[in-house]
Structures are given as structure tokens and as C-alpha cells.
Amino acid sequence: MQPAHLQWSPDSTHIATFALDVPPETEMIGMAQNTPPDRYRPRHYVFPYPLPVDDRVPTNVVKLFDVATLSAVPVDAAPINQLHGYGAGPHFAWAEDSASFRYTQTERGCTAHRLMEVDAASGAVRTVIEERDELTVNQWASGHWNLATGEVLWLSERDGHSHLYLYASDGSLKAQITAGAWQVRGVERLDEDRRVVFFSGSGKEAGRDPYLRHCYRINLDDGADPVLLTPEDAEHSVSFSPDADYIVDAFGRADLPAQTVLRSAEDGSVLRVIATADVSALEAVGWRAPTTFEGLAADGATPLYSLIWWPTNFDPAQRYPVVENVYTGPHGAHVPKAFKQSLFHHSQAIAELGFICVFIDGRGTGDRSREFRLRSQNNLKDGAGGPDHPAMLRQMAEKYPSMDLDRVGIWGHSAGGESAHPSASSSVALSWQH
Numbered sequence: 001m002q003p004a005h006l007q008w009s010p011d012s013t014h015i016a017t018f019a020l021d022v023p024p025e026t027e028m029i030g031m032a033q034n035t036p037p038d039r040y041r042p043r044h045y046v047f048p049y050p051l052p053v054d055d056r057v058p059t060n061v062v063k064l065f066d067v068a069t070l071s072a073v074p075v076d077a078a079p080i081n082q083l084h085g086y087g088a089g090p091h092f093a094w095a096e097d098s099a100s101f102r103y104t105q106t107e108r109g110c111t112a113h114r115l116m117e118v119d120a121a122s123g124a125v126r127t128v129i130e131e132r133d134e135l136t137v138n139q140w141a142s143g144h145w146n147l148a149t150g151e152v153l154w155l156s157e158r159d160g161h162s163h164l165y166l167y168a169s170d171g172s173l174k175a176q177i178t179a180g181a182w183q184v185r186g187v188e189r190l191d192e193d194r195r196v197v198f199f200s201g202s203g204k205e206a207g208r209d210p211y212l213r214h215c216y217r218i219n220l221d222d223g224a225d226p227v228l229l230t231p232e233d234a235e236h237s238v239s240f241s242p243d244a245d246y247i248v249d250a251f252g253r254a255d256l257p258a259q260t261v262l263r264s265a266e267d268g269s270v271l272r273v274i275a276t277a278d279v280s281a282l283e284a285v286g287w288r289a290p291t292t293f294e295g296l297a298a299d300g301a302t303p304l305y306s307l308i309w310w311p312t313n314f315d316p317a318q319r320y321p322v323v324e325n326v327y328t329g330p331h332g333a334h335v336p337k338a339f340k341q342s343l344f345h346h347s348q349a350i351a352e353l354g355f356i357c358v359f360i361d362g363r364g365t366g367d368r369s370r371e372f373r374l375r376s377q378n379n380l381k382d383g384a385g386g387p388d389h390p391a392m393l394r395q396m397a398e399k400y401p402s403m404d405l406d407r408v409g410i411w412g413h414s415a416g417g418e419s420a421h422p423s424a425s426s427s428v429a430l431s432w433q434h
Helices: 280-284 347-351 370-376 388-399 415-420 428-433
Strands: 014-021 028-033 043-048 059-066 100-106 112-119 125-132 143-146 152-156 163-167 173-176 183-191 196-202 213-219 235-240 246-253 256-264 270-276 291-296 303-309 320-325 356-361 403-411
Touching (some): 100 143, 143 183, 163 183, 183 235, 196 235, 291 388, 303 388, 320 347, 320 388, 347 356, 356 388, 388 403, 403 415
Parallel strands (some): 320 356
Antiparallel strands (some): 028 043, 112 125, 152 163, 246 256, 256 270
């Protein structure tokens, strides 16, 4: 069963929710809970999970209830296709005055993405914003933030890169807030009183890994360029004080130990160093940070970025088999960027068994540009950089002769598991035959 999702209006007069409508012919997906807390044997569940081959899919029907009268308010909304599986229903965001709520709706096939609004008194529905693309709207680079003014801050990839747009409450476009050949990765804080948005972005700083996230501030109304608040060449993760005057910034790279500082949210100046990671004990036992590697895709022109892990007893005179952890899902990039040894996809642990481990983001993955990602569109057989992986490995081996490309293995989970399966005609494994 899908869990109930109830959204109370701020004044507690209405409840917005949805009902899952499952066609009788819907195929179910099974799941086992191996160690339930109340029994020794596994417990098995089934739930609807739409697949591309399904002609009909479950839908979510918007429901609205009046608390005072204990009655339903009819909502004139089209059913929302269930695009994913368990727990994938819509999320409702109420206006501060409780007069309406909003939700997003993505068409199956991802050719349209809409922001809808429901009037709480009448149940009437209107489309506030509609994003269309004949190929695909990138739902992973889409998002919206409702302002108390009724305006909407909208994230879209429509100009080829993910950027912010400001819409009036009637759905008319007021301004494109950010622009350029780089990506807005998310909104970190929206200061409505000062009309300032703080956001994370990547690819804007020249000469750096284009996946590294930095924090910026920009005014919603004056059209000025973004102000870089986290200038260090690193992956930055930020949190804000309640008044948005200060930033706690934790930054580092896969090859740079992490540091945490307190910054001014006005200009990014460092007010205090809070903590710095000490890796001396690791280095004392022979550990070495993974090596960043920049190479070219199979087209010989597109820069790609990857990591290489080494065993602590690495001997450059020896030859080592290579293991690649692969994840080719087009919804994002997957090579680790932050300094988090415990979360490096087991690569360091595998390297300690006598391997050199690598991780590569090929063409067709996300967080670079629409063009970069669209290599996967209707092209999963070599999308997400299938031919790019052996091309990058050959370039690595030219620089590091200890990599034995006669002994290469790959593994992965989810989309990576499909790519690693030798029987999959679309797998990266078969790229070595091309």
C-alpha cells in the first residue's frame, strides 16, 4: 500500500491529499522485508510499479476535504500519472493564506511539466506554468519555490542549461534570473524579505571540475550577476542561520580533506574556521587519496571527469587488474566529489584487495548540460557514455601503466547493475567489443 499523504492548510480548514487509482490489469512488483521486527520469516508485499511497456498506469486523483463540514470539495483536476513506484504520489504546497495549494504534474514521457493550482473554496484548477519540450523536460533539473507574494521561482533547462526564472502569480514570466553555460543545481535559501536567493551552481568557475558545487547569491529584481560566496576550488555543502546572515560551509574534494568554516552570507568572507579534517593517521598506514583524472570522451573532444583509487600497498612496478563501479542513470552525475571516504561506493575497500578502481561520468549523465544529457535520450544501448568508458580507461592506462586493461571488471547497482550485466545488449561491458 502507498502511504497516506495529508497536507493540512495553514489555517486547518482543509486537507489536500490524493487517492491512488490502480487499473485492474495493472501488474504488481514484489518486495520482501527480510527481517521484519515482529517475526522471523520474511514478509512479502506487492505494489503497483509502472514500467515503460505498460499501456495503462496507476494515477493519483487529487482530493480536497473541508474539515468543518466533513465533506469533500470536488476538484476539477486531471488524474496524475504515476511515473515511478512506491511512494511517488504528488506533494501539495499550501499558500500562506490557505486560499489555494499547488502541485507539479509531469506527463508520461516527460515531454511536459506543469505547476498546477487548486482553489480551496471552489476546487477550480488552473495551470500556473507549463514547460514543454518535444524530446524531454528534464524533471531532475526542474523545481519550483512558491513566494508569499504568489510569485514562483522556477528551475528549467529550457535554454540548454539549468537556470532560475521568476514568474508572476498569474503565470507570466517576469525575468530569467540566472543565465550562462553552467548549471544551477538547487536553491539553498530564499530570503523573501530581502528579495535574495542563495543557490548552488556548478561549471561557472573556469578551469575547475564542472561538477563542483559552489554557493552564490543573487537579487531577484536588479538583474545583477551572481555573487560567489564559496570561492575555494572544492565541493561545497552549505547551511544557513535562521536569519540568513551566516553560512556554515563544509567543503573539500575527493582528493582534498574537508574543512568547515563560518561565512558571511553577504560577501562570503570567512569569519571563523570551525574544523579541519586530519588524515595523518590514514597517511601513516600508506593510504593515498583517490586521483582525479580528466580525459576525453570517445568523440575525442568532450572533457570527462573521473576518479582512480589505489591500494595502500600500491607498487608502481606491478600490474593491477581494474574494477570500475558504473552508474549510467541519466538523472545526475555519480563520480564522488566530496571528501567522504566511507561513501566512496566501496571503491577504496575493493582497491585494498589488490585492484585499481575507477569511476567515470560518461556522456548521457546529468549535471552538465541538456546536450550532454540527451545522449541517453532513446539511446540507452550506449547512452550515459557506453563507448566513453573504455576510451577513458585507455587514456588512464597510458598515464598509469600499472593498470592492466587485459583484466577489467565492472559492477554497479540499479542502472549500474543493468550496465554491468554481460547479457544486456546495452551494457557498458559490451562496449569493449566495438
